Amino acid sequence: MPKRAVLLLAHGTPDTIEEIPEYLRNVVSGRPLPQHVIEEIKRRYLLIGRSPLTEITLAQGRLVEAELVAEGMDAQVYVGMRNWKPYIADVVRKMRADGVAEAAVICLAPQNSRTSVGLYKRAVQAEAGSLKIDFTDAWAQEPLLADAFAERLRAAQTRMIEETGAPAPVLFTAHSVPCGTVQAQAATEGQPKLWPGEGADPYAQEAKRTAELVAERVPEIPKWWFAFQSQGASGGPWIGPTVEETLTAIAGEGVKTILLQPIGFLCDHVEILYDVDIAFKEYAAKLEIRLERPDSLNVSPTLARAIAGLAKRGLSRLQE
Template sequence: MDFDAVLLLSFGGPEGPEQVRPFLENVTRGRGIPPERLDAVAEHYLHFGGVSPINGINRALIEQLRSLTELPVYFGNRNWEPYAEDTVALMRDNGIRRAAVFATSAWGGYSGCAQYQEDIRRARAAAGESAPELVKLRQYFDHPLFVEMFADSIAEAAGNLPAPLREKARLVFTAHSIPLRAASRCGPDLYERQVGYASRLVAAAAGYPDYDLVWQSRSGPPQVPWLEPDVGDHLEVLTERGTEAVIVCPIGFVADHIEVVWDLDNELREQADAAGVALARATTPNAQPRFAKLIVELIDELRLGRDPARVAGPDPVPGYGCSVNGAFCTTACEPVSAPRPNAESR
């Protein structure tokens, strides 16, 4: 399968204080989120000058990708400029006929996969009959470079702890929580199982036989059940058990965006400091050259007909074969009516 371009498709984020509230309204449109909740989330962005790190990280990743491929690389978002619809129209006008689409989510499920398929369909429809064919690359939660980057970041984080605490530090993986009704939407708990599978691979690669998997950044009314335990609640449990040091690995995110730098580097760190627990946070792939190389390898799997590169783990691999060439994880993923978490990683 030949390609004449690459589209990096992401969530989007504000790049100035005046953009924060319109961006959040885009993200939550149709969900009935009260204004006071938007005001509270807006404060997270305003703490960083109203600029989300996500667009800058994606642009840096695109530059890394351009150094590895001769294909033109385009950038489009779901919720903020550059919008996917505008980018695909530009691709059409530039004569692009078929592009590989890399979504900045490693996961299956609705928010991590199917909603990006909806973005692709919507952007192509907006571009009209001459829209380029857009082929979404597969999920990559078990790709060797994905596992390697997180394993290395855990080792680096451990090195930032006081030497006497490194050997006794508890490894905690975290990913964005979602409502339980959304978690079971694309097959039984597909997203949860994939995060758990990847955590197992990364922990093994990093040399940790024991670890925890928790969730973060939930929103919505408290009566709606979400994936648990919450990372803050889990830190309380670890503190009560006498844990002196924790390494937090945000495996559910591919960039250090607002929900990493606020929820973990700000709120969780304050909690850890108050409890006297040493906390080290592993970095995400961000714009590492290895992340760009991962994208090229995903493209070459389709372009050259190569077998998928995967780290060996327990069978069956959850969601194996999902999202290749526009396929949904299951037919249950196809309808549009699902809640949309406000995670920039999705």
């Protein structure tokens, strides 16, 4: 049997503040960014100390490998990053050097936007050569993914009930994407340039569906909303509604406590530790809303089982 492996793909994060300019050039594919944007990102990293994305993703990979071994599968798990070390290209080359012939490739962004997840896929394909790959494009409706988020949400609701005597309403979020990229994709496939609409890119619908699946598993939620967070600073419109405008509307309904749960991120990083824990919390406080969040999935065993299941299905397809 050919040597098989699993490759997990993630965004990547710089190791030091000094590396942020180079990292940001990777994020925007070499396009110039205003200096004030670079300085703002540096400020955010300084406030959170560091982003643990890489080390958590490597830990997730070890958990997935342990799951596969426990089920009798001999498949090493590799981790590659699109925007920082270990770069996807370097990891794929190492896999080939290690003699890997077949690989299940999973992007750790469950909701598929062809303009973002597609970049990960192309980065793998560019170095794959004779390596046979099965790429999981999206897994927004994976039941174990919803289970993992629901576990974290139920734990947070338990804390809120103990403190306030009642469960809190929930604001689910996912990372925004530029309107222009979605519209360009829609136009390419003959769809109208509308957002949100029923166009070519499935991202918004998939993100909202993940939120629905999590909410179904936590029926004590009195009410929930959905918003897109972390709109970019590189110019042009990004899809919404934004978290800020949604919180403003929620405040108008008299809500005083809310749980904000990102359902597009699988671990702590700057969009959690700064955007949620600092910026959104401060914005909510000005509206006299107490904002808390469930713990991130990080090294959730349920998440590891979800990814291991995707890997097994991918490896099985390579045998067909």
